[in-house]
Amino acid sequence: MADETTERRLADLEARIAALEARGAAGPAPEAEGDPFFALDALKRRVTGAGGVAFAGVVGSGPEAVEWQQGLPAERLAAEDWSRRAGALDALGHPVRLQLLQAVWQGTDTVAALAERSDFGTTGQIYHHVNLLAAAGWLVTVRRGHYAVPPERLVPLLVILTAAGGAV
Numbered sequence: 001m002a003d004e005t006t007e008r009r010l011a012d013l014e015a016r017i018a019a020l021e022a023r024g025a026a027g028p029a030p031e032a033e034g035d036p037f038f039a040l041d042a043l044k045r046r047v048t049g050a051g052g053v054a055f056a057g058v059v060g061s062g063p064e065a066v067e068w069q070q071g072l073p074a075e076r077l078a079a080e081d082w083s084r085r086a087g088a089l090d091a092l093g094h095p096v097r098l099q100l101l102q103a104v105w106q107g108t109d110t111v112a113a114l115a116e117r118s119d120f121g122t123t124g125q126i127y128h129h130v131n132l133l134a135a136a137g138w139l140v141t142v143r144r145g146h147y148a149v150p151p152e153r154l155v156p157l158l159v160i161l162t163a164a165g166g167a168v
Helices: 002-025 038-046 074-079 082-091 095-105 111-115 123-135 151-166
Strands: 052-059 066-073 140-143 146-148
Touching: 038 052, 052 074, 052 151, 066 074, 066 151, 082 123, 095 111, 095 123, 111 123
Parallel strands: none
Antiparallel strands: 052 066, 140 146
């Protein structure tokens, strides 16, 4: 019986070590570094006047990683005509278009491949949605009939989804 207990404890230890190693390979989480507001603290050191808004992200790893950051002073945002953003936001305001964007981001890059899924509708409906997303800049044609989420729009898209309650 002592051998079974020792084997179980050894297996538990090996599993815990593997989990720690996997977590370490992914890099420390910002919270693990002791400052859950690291981005906010850095922004506060840089902004003047009425403040500012910034977002940043890194998606993927290695040479294919998408890294992006953007920020604006609060005064500039207050002075802008927000209605100019309606087209870009409207394009995201349909569940099928959001599902299409997600599918394209995950590698389904042609209308033919998208049409194989029954939840996107007919080919004509898919083209309608794809054209609206492309006109708003959320999709680009990378070669004839193949679409992608442009790198400069990926992090902003994920930020919008996060702000809309996408972080679970």
